Amino acid sequence: MQIENLASPFNFTANCLLAIGAKPAMVEEAFEAAELAAVADAILVNLGTVSERQAEAMRRAIKVANEKGVPWVLDPVGVQALSFRRQLALEFMGLHPAIIRGNHAEIDTLGPADCVTLATGETDAIKHSSNSNTQTITGGVPMLRTVTATGCAQGGICAAFLGRGQSPQDAALSASKLMKRAGELAWERAKAPGSFQVALVDALWELSHD
Numbered sequence: 001m002q003i004e005n006l007a008s009p010f011n012f013t014a015n016c017l018l019a020i021g022a023k024p025a026m027v028e029e030a031f032e033a034a035e036l037a038a039v040a041d042a043i044l045v046n047l048g049t050v051s052e053r054q055a056e057a058m059r060r061a062i063k064v065a066n067e068k069g070v071p072w073v074l075d076p077v078g079v080q081a082l083s084f085r086r087q088l089a090l091e092f093m094g095l096h097p098a099i100i101r102g103n104h105a106e107i108d109t110l111g112p113a114d115c116v117t118l119a120t121g122e123t124d125a126i127k128h129s130s131n132s133n134t135q136t137i138t139g140g141v142p143m144l145r146t147v148t149a150t151g152c153a154q155g156g157i158c159a160a161f162l163g164r165g166q167s168p169q170d171a172a173l174s175a176s177k178l179m180k181r182a183g184e185l186a187w188e189r190a191k192a193p194g195s196f197q198v199a200l201v202d203a204l205w206e207l208s209h210d
Contacts, residue, residue, distance in 0.1 A: 016153035019205035022160040033057035037064040041163030043072035044156045047085045055088055062095050071098040071162040075155035080109040098168040101155045116168040124176040140180035141187040147197045154179045182207055
């Protein structure tokens with residue numbers, strides 16, 4: 001399946017997606033974003049290091065995705081601290097994402113959303129504004145928080161499960177459980193951030209091919 005990711009860091013996110021059997025394609029140009037959105041199975045819109053040019057590419061990709069019925073994930077990186085990203089995230093929240101994935105601070109900053117939200121941390125929380133129930137997932141290891149882009153990769157993994165036809169709720173749950181279990185396996189093999197990053201990609205591959 002093709003997963004479109006509109007942000008950096010590209011390399012780690014792409015490697016995690018390849019490890020689970022997805023086919024990532026990363027674009028920033030607006031005209032390419034629209035073209036790829038038309039044929040992708042799912043899209044990740046990630047606000048990390050976002051620029052005005054990238055924001056326009058995101059708008060075009062979202063527009064085409066909604067027209068084509070392609071599900072998409074919003075990852076509101078850093079919205080609790082930076083106003084431009086927060087403004088974009090609030091704009092995009094109104095454009096019908098299937099899932100919003102962020103850490104607890106990011107999700108809390110945005111407030112209620114009319115979609116599934118996955119708030120990640122020591123305990124992940126999945127909920128939908130239409131349902132008062134919150135699904136919690138424990139596990140994982142603290143080392144996941146010391147490696148750049150594990151959250152970005154998890155957003156891509158959410159999109160990958162959407163692209164396989166899972167519901168937003170199930171896709172968020174699958175992505176949460178997969179990343180936590182992969183982190184646990186990686187920790188068994190590596191006790192420092194650099195080696196842990198490599199071990200995490202290996203664990204994602206092993207779990208997805210088991």
